[in-house]
Amino acid sequence: MADDRKMLVVDDEEVVCQACRRIFARQGFEIEVNTDARQGLAWATEKDYSIILLDIKMPNIDGIEFLEKLREKKPDVPVLIITGYPSIPNASAAMRLGACDYVTKPFTSEEITWAVQRVLSTSGMLSGDGEEAEAEFAEPGGAPLFWDESWVRMEVDGSACVGAVPPGLRGSQVTAVRLPRIGEVLYQGLPLAGVTVSDKPMLIVPSPVSGVVVAVNQSLVQRPGLLATDPCGEGWIAHVCTTRHEEATNCKHRRVLLVNADDSSAAEQTEKLAALGCQVERVADREGLLAALAEGENAAAVFMDATSLGDDGPALVEQVNRRASRTRVVVMGAAGGVGETAYRKHKIFYYAVEPFADNEIADILAAVFQTREAEPPETHRRKTAPEPISGISITNRNQHKVQLLAGPGLLWGNEGLGALLAKKLLARMLPVVVTPGEAYLTPANILKTAGACDRVMVLLARDNGLLPGSLARNTKPEFDVDPGDATGRVTILAVQPDSLGGFASLDERTIVALADHVLWDMASY
Numbered sequence: 001m002a003d004d005r006k007m008l009v010v011d012d013e014e015v016v017c018q019a020c021r022r023i024f025a026r027q028g029f030e031i032e033v034n035t036d037a038r039q040g041l042a043w044a045t046e047k048d049y050s051i052i053l054l055d056i057k058m059p060n061i062d063g064i065e066f067l068e069k070l071r072e073k074k075p076d077v078p079v080l081i082i083t084g085y086p087s088i089p090n091a092s093a094a095m096r097l098g099a100c101d102y103v104t105k106p107f108t109s110e111e112i113t114w115a116v117q118r119v120l121s122t123s124g125m126l127s128g129d130g131e132e133a134e135a136e137f138a139e140p141g142g143a144p145l146f147w148d149e150s151w152v153r154m155e156v157d158g159s160a161c162v163g164a165v166p167p168g169l170r171g172s173q174v175t176a177v178r179l180p181r182i183g184e185v186l187y188q189g190l191p192l193a194g195v196t197v198s199d200k201p202m203l204i205v206p207s208p209v210s211g212v213v214v215a216v217n218q219s220l221v222q223r224p225g226l227l228a229t230d231p232c233g234e235g236w237i238a239h240v241c242t243t244r245h246e247e248a249t250n251c252k253h254r255r256v257l258l259v260n261a262d263d264s265s266a267a268e269q270t271e272k273l274a275a276l277g278c279q280v281e282r283v284a285d286r287e288g289l290l291a292a293l294a295e296g297e298n299a300a301a302v303f304m305d306a307t308s309l310g311d312d313g314p315a316l317v318e319q320v321n322r323r324a325s326r327t328r329v330v331v332m333g334a335a336g337g338v339g340e341t342a343y344r345k346h347k348i349f350y351y352a353v354e355p356f357a358d359n360e361i362a363d364i365l366a367a368v369f370q371t372r373e374a375e376p377p378e379t380h381r382r383k384t385a386p387e388p389i390s391g392i393s394i395t396n397r398n399q400h401k402v403q404l405l406a407g408p409g410l411l412w413g414n415e416g417l418g419a420l421l422a423k424k425l426l427a428r429m430l431p432v433v434v435t436p437g438e439a440y441l442t443p444a445n446i447l448k449t450a451g452a453c454d455r456v457m458v459l460l461a462r463d464n465g466l467l468p469g470s471l472a473r474n475t476k477p478e479f480d481v482d483p484g485d486a487t488g489r490v491t492i493l494a495v496q497p498d499s500l501g502g503f504a505s506l507d508e509r510t511i512v513a514l515a516d517h518v519l520w521d522m523a524s525y
Contacts (some may be wrong), residue, residue: 005028005030005050005459006029006030006032006048006049006050006051006114007020007024007029007030007031007032007049007050007051007350008032008033008034008040008043008044008049008050008051008052008053008357009021009031009032009033009034009052009053010033010034010035010037010040010041010049010052010053010054010055010058010066011033011035011053011054011055011058011082012035012036012037012055012058012059013035013055014035016082016105017033017034017035018033018220020033020053020112021033023109023112023113023243024116024183026114026242026245027159027241028056029112032047032049033440036060037058037059037060037061037062037066038061039058040066041061041066041069041070042177043420044066044070044074045069045070045073045074047349048077049077050077050078050120051077051078051079051080051116051119051120052070052077052078052079052080052100053080053082053116054066054067054079054080054082055081055082055083055110055399056081056083056102057083057084063081064362065082066350066426067079074182078100078118078119078120078122079099079100079103080099080100080101080103080115080119081099081101081102081103082102082103082104082105082107083102083103083104083105084104084105084488089138093339095506100122101115101117101118101119103115103475104475104488106525107475108243108473108521109243109244109399110185110187110210110211110212110243110473111185111473111475113212113241113243114183114185114212117183117212117214117241117263118183120473121183131416143246143253143254143274143277143278143279144163144232144253145208145251145252145253146165146208146251146252146253146254146277146278146369147188147204147206147207147208147209147251148206148366148509149164149165149166149167149205149231149362149366150162150163150164150192150205150206150207150208150242151163151164151165151196151208151277152208152209152242152251154242154248159214159239159240159241159242160209160211160240160241160242161236161238161239161240162192162207162208162209162236162237162238162239162240162518163227163231163235163236163237163238164192164193164205164227164231164237165231165232165233165276165277165362165365165366166195166203166205166227166228166231166362167362167363167365167366167367168197168200168363169195169197169227169228169359169362170358170359170362170363171358171359171361172195172197172198172199172200173197173198173225173503174195174197174224174227174228174250175196175197175198175224176195176196176224177193177194177195177196177220177221177224177227177237177240178193178194178195178196178202178216178467178507179193179216179220179221179237180192180193180213180216180237180238181213181214181215181216182213182214182215182371183213183214184212184213184218185210185211185212185213185255185468185471185472185473186206186209186210186211186212186213186238186240186515187210187471187517188206188207188209188210188244188247188250189206189208189509189510189512189513189516189517190469190470190471190510190511190513190514191204191205191206191207191466191467191468191469191470191496192205192207192208192237192238193204193205193208193238193467194467195224195227196224203236204467204469204507204510205447206509206510206513207240208242208251209240209242209244209247209248209251210242210244210247211240211241211242211243211244212240212241212243213238213240213411214239214240214241215238215239216237216238216239217234217235217236217237217238219234220235220237228359228362229356230275231276231277231362232241232276232277233275233374241245252300252369252371253279254276254277254278254279254300254365254369255278255279255281255300255301255303256273256278256279256280256281256300256303257281257282257283257289257292257301257302257303257327258270258273258280258281258282258283258299258303258305259282259283259284259288259289259302259303259304259305259309259316259505260282260284260304260305260308260309260312261284261285261305261308261309262293262305262307262308263284265305265307265308266282266284266305266308267358269303269305269332269356269513271284272356272361273303273361276361276362276365278365286312286315286316286319286389289302289316289319289320290319291323293319293320293323294323300327300328300369301327301328301329301330301349301368301369302320302324302327302328302329302330303330304316304317304329304330304331305332306331306332306333306334306337306339306343307334307337309483310453311339313331313339313342313343314339314342314343314346316347317329317331317343317346317347317348318346318486321346325347328349328350328368329346329347329348329349330348330349330350330351330352330364330368331343331348331350331351331352332352332355333351333352333353333354334353334354335353337353337355340512348421349367349368350364350367350368351409352364352454370407386412386414386415387412387413387414387436387437388408388409388411388413388436388437389406389411389412389413389418389434389435389436389437390405390406390411390435390436390437390438390439390440391403391404391406391435391439392404392411392421392422392425392432392433392434392435392522393417393432393433393435393453394425394430394431394432394433394522394523395430395431395449396522396523396524397405397430397523398525400454400455401404401453401454401455402453402454402455402456402457402522402523402525403449403453403455403456403457404421404456404457404458404459404461404522405439405441405446405449405458406418406439406458406459407439407441407458407459407460407461407500408438408439408441409438409483410459410460410502410503411459413434413436416503416504416511417503417511417514417515417518420511420512420515420521421515421518421519422434423521424515424516424519425522425523428519428523439467441458441460444491446458447487447490450489450490452488453489454489454525455489455491455522455525456489456490457490457491457492457493457518457521457522458490458492458493459493459495459518460492460494460495461484461494461495461497461501461502462494462495462496462497462504463496463497464494464496464519465496466496467496468497468498468499468505468506468510469495469496469498469503469506469507469510469513469514470495470496471493471494471495471496471514471517472492472493472494472495472496473491473492473493473494473521474491474492474494475488475490475491491521493518493521495514
């Protein structure tokens, strides 16, 4: 019986083999690669693999002949076809021989991961049952990394448990959590989940990483309140196969220096902050505070317990201001307590009265650790007449000409996603050509453009049943025409629209993340 984490990649392009090795080794797979089709066939028939990734066009033996010979001895091993461009006859022949699916080159980490996970799930080699996964991920150890309010806890095999400590729940009851779908591709900064609270619009939780969802926490369906009461424990949201490991640099620990002179209340506060994903260091007095500040690796936030510190508290704030001027100070007072005026004579970030009592602490943490600067307002808000644009073209660092085509009303030169995307491309010193006017997108026009470019990306607003702002990327042909080489150069970027059918009411954070991911696609091809 095959090891359910063992993979064979057979492709005559060494770069494809090594890309697959890099992507899947980090996800816990044992990878074997071979650029020789005959030797790869010998391995495939002699050894046991949970999945085989197979190039369809190779010298000596092509993928179709490989499959025919493989099926004589291994009729059930899952096979995923890799192809330079989709060919209907080849794809049909491969499917008749039991290939489970195909993915086109060049593929992204998300595309190949999603395809492999789907094949293994369909073959019964992976469990997509959220309740089974819950036992493994409900009690993960170690402090998580945060991207805004969303957190990620990396596992040894390269996978990740993700969730959030959402702000905006103070005084409200969480009535429902909309979970991502198993197999859904997530992108850092774009929607992970939706949170419904009483008398408020749905809160969108961003994903802290890009990757493919392999399990979800079904407990949140029956007990949505876990997202507020135990967000980093039983309230986890999903388990993800991460695909862009460089994104880890965008995530940070929430480091807190707790100043509390009372052992009992300090232990309680430490436990509560740790349950919200914080790394907590506790000091009890001036000497401990000065020693912690002198270490050089200052916490981003100092939380001071006003009750235990008494009259000494304001002077300690002054010490923080002098020695770590960029560190944010939060003072936690008791109801009916005195001394707020004395604290406010110094630079403090926030004075809170019993912030753990009504979940205000989640709002405070979100504000304290907010480091992403918003784009200038003029980037998003139109001050002049609308300036629609139909496309943006660049020549990227790989000397590939990439053309972005946009559906009508989606991109504007003087606001929103269009303005921001053009600005970010120019900031990378890439040659940019912006085409004004409304695009007339037909299969014929798109394929004509693809014939003159190395890659065409078509940006559409499309209802895929996802949360607004979610991105679905597809490189498989959608046109009822002879595919050919041009079709293989087309990538569809389908964004779940807002309630008005476009992008206008998407929040600023989502727009910025969309721009980053479209830019990444255009620049990295």
